[in-house]
Amino acid sequence: MTTTLPQAAAAAAGHRPVRDVAVVGWGAIGRVVGTALAEGALPGARLTRVVDNRPLHGAPAPQADLAEALAHCDLVVEAAGQGFVRDLGTTVLTSGTDLLIASTGALTDPELAREIAEAGPGRVYYTGGAVGGLDLLQAVRGLGDLTRVRLTTAKLPATLHQPWMDAELTERLRTATGPVEVMRGTARDVPARFPRSTNVAATVALAVGDPDRVEVRVVADPGATLTRHVVEAEGPHGHYRFEVNHAPDAANPATSQVVPHAVLRSLAALTGRGGQIL
Ligand SMILES: NC(=O)C1=CN([C@@H]2O[C@H](COP(=O)(O)OP(=O)(O)OC[C@H]3O[C@@H](n4cnc5c(N)ncnc54)[C@H](O)[C@@H]3O)[C@@H](O)[C@H]2O)C=CC1
Ligand SMILES: O=C([O-])CC(=O)C(=O)O
Numbered sequence: 001m002t003t004t005l006p007q008a009a010a011a012a013a014g015h016r017p018v019r020d021v022a023v024v025g026w027g028a029i030g031r032v033v034g035t036a037l038a039e040g041a042l043p044g045a046r047l048t049r050v051v052d053n054r055p056l057h058g059a060p061a062p063q064a065d066l067a068e069a070l071a072h073c074d075l076v077v078e079a080a081g082q083g084f085v086r087d088l089g090t091t092v093l094t095s096g097t098d099l100l101i102a103s104t105g106a107l108t109d110p111e112l113a114r115e116i117a118e119a120g121p122g123r124v125y126y127t128g129g130a131v132g133g134l135d136l137l138q139a140v141r142g143l144g145d146l147t148r149v150r151l152t153t154a155k156l157p158a159t160l161h162q163p164w165m166d167a168e169l170t171e172r173l174r175t176a177t178g179p180v181e182v183m184r185g186t187a188r189d190v191p192a193r194f195p196r197s198t199n200v201a202a203t204v205a206l207a208v209g210d211p212d213r214v215e216v217r218v219v220a221d222p223g224a225t226l227t228r229h230v231v232e233a234e235g236p237h238g239h240y241r242f243e244v245n246h247a248p249d250a251a252n253p254a255t256s257q258v259v260p261h262a263v264l265r266s267l268a269a270l271t272g273r274g275g276q277i278l
Pocket of ligand 2: 130195196197198199200201227246254255256257259
């Protein structure tokens with residue numbers, strides 16, 4: 001039988017406290033994260049509740065509403081969508097629960113970004129998700145502002161179709177035989193237009209500190225069997241280029257397969273696990 005020590009007693013006794021984690025959103029990301037936690041993949045964290053707005057069968061922890069989940073966890077992993085962050089992000093934080101956000105695109109609304117930043121006592125964190133190099137871009141800010149930051153995202157056309165698109169653009173996506181630029185804008189406006197597909201733009205913006213400074217191109221490419229994100233940045237102290245090409249999730253090709261593993265890496269850092277590249 002295992003004995004669970006309360007967090008403070010565990011810390012005093014020299015044990016690292018185990019984080020009680022609720023996963024919100026049991027889809028491409030949440031399912032992989034929650035299953036790994038339930039299988040003990042991360043010794044410093046355990047899955048206590050799962051929240052989803054659809055009935056679930058066979059989840060490895062009880063399904064609960066958010067109120068019940070908050071009573072049984074000290075950390076919420078958001079893998080549900082920008083709507084959850086918008087509607088309930090501050091509820092999580094004001095309950096004293098930490099929040100790890102995947103749907104960073106919600107933060108492009110300046111009022112919500114301010115509310116989330118000021119809410120507490122829970123702390124908010126963001127996963128790097130599908131992009132890399134953000135640690136370095138954050139570090140470079142210590143040397144002075146970046147003068148130009150660009151993100152180009154290329155995905156399969158079907159993953160980029162949106163209800164706001166007119167008939168002509170919809171048809172161009174449907175019949176594309178080569179790359180089609182579907183939007184050019186900034187990290188302020190793009191993630192709201194492609195809420196399930198371009199959170200990466202908002203994440204880059206969090207790293208560089210300004211959504212208006214990040215120029216974004218979204219490209220529908222029938223040849224993009226791997227989802228591509230290219231981040232290019234330049235400043236007085238250097239220039240940087242990060243390109244990733246990810247296999248998409250089989251069930252939800254808008255999401256790259258690596259994303260839940262990026263969330264698990266974020267969780268490993270949050271549990272205080274040693275040996276991490278921070
Ligand atoms: N930061 C990044 O690099 C990435 C971020 N994302 C974000 O993560 C979100 C989740 O991605 P996936 O797992 O691929 O989506 P998914 O569509 O496979 O799963 C989402 C799950 O959340 C549930 N859900 C939706 N709204 C909810 C709510 N308000 N409360 C509770 N459950 C809710 C749905 O029923 C579904 O089961 C995306 O919508 C996107 O915003 C996705 C990919 C990359
Ligand atoms: O998974 C990806 O490649 C990116 C994605 O969906 C997002 O940023 O919302």
